[in-house]
Amino acid sequence: MRQHKSDYQIAQKKILDSVLTGEFDIENRKNLGPLVPIRLFQILRMVALGSNLEDMLGDGSQALVYHSGQSLGQILGQAVMEQADKNLEVYVSQIEQLCKKLSIGLLIPETIDLKSGLFELRVDECVSCAGIDGVSSPICHFEAGMVGGIIKTFFDTNVKAKETKCNALGDDTCLIQVKLV
Numbered sequence: 745m746r747q748h749k750s751d752y753q754i755a756q757k758k759i760l761d762s763v764l765t766g767e768f769d770i771e772n773r774k775n776l777g778p779l780v781p782i783r784l785f786q787i788l789r790m791v792a793l794g795s796n797l798e799d800m801l802g803d804g805s806q807a808l809v810y811h812s813g814q815s816l817g818q819i820l821g822q823a824v825m826e827q828a829d830k831n832l833e834v835y836v837s838q839i840e841q842l843c844k845k846l847s848i849g850l851l852i853p854e855t856i857d858l859k860s861g862l863f864e865l866r867v868d869e870c871v872s873c874a875g876i877d878g879v880s881s882p883i884c885h886f887e888a889g890m891v892g893g894i895i896k897t898f899f900d901t902n903v904k905a906k907e908t909k910c911n912a913l914g915d916d917t918c919l920i921q922v923k924l925v
């Protein structure tokens with residue numbers, strides 16, 4: 745196993761530790777405080793993790809964004825897994841609280857069909873696409889990956905997740921469909 749941690753991994757640990765302990769105060773931001781405008785997040789998401797990536801990778805960029813979201817979903821999932829004690833309802837409600845606290849969006853389960861392994865979760869007020877319109881297909885691949893990662897972690901199985909409604913398409917929410925595979 746690789747021993748050496750990259751600087752990104754070191755930064756990631758610091759960030760996630762504070763997110764998971766609920767510690768939102770930030771050092772070195774005496775004047776500006778811990779919050780940033782949602783548009784800054786959207787620049788990172790749609791430019792850095794969007795059009796720039798597309799320039800380099802073409803269509804593959806969406807898979808990479810999905811994968812990034814999935815990593816976050818797995819991290820959030822693992823963080824609440826123990827407290828949830830294998831109870832899906834408790835698990836989802838803990839994740840809902842985390843997503844709300846992080847202002848990712850309001851996560852609302854629409855369909856939970858354990859028999860067929862089909863899940864649909866709404867992300868209302870989605871951070872990635874709020875205030876964006878006129879797109880030709882759903883653009884919240886990060887959130888699709890995140891919700892997929894959340895479900896994947898609970899069931900410890902592979903999943904396929906896709907966004908079937910998107911606020912930026914004129915739908916009133918972003919709906920993420922997840923299938924266990």
Ligand SMILES: [Zn+2]
Binds near residue numbers: 873883910912917918
């Ligand atoms: Zn969306």
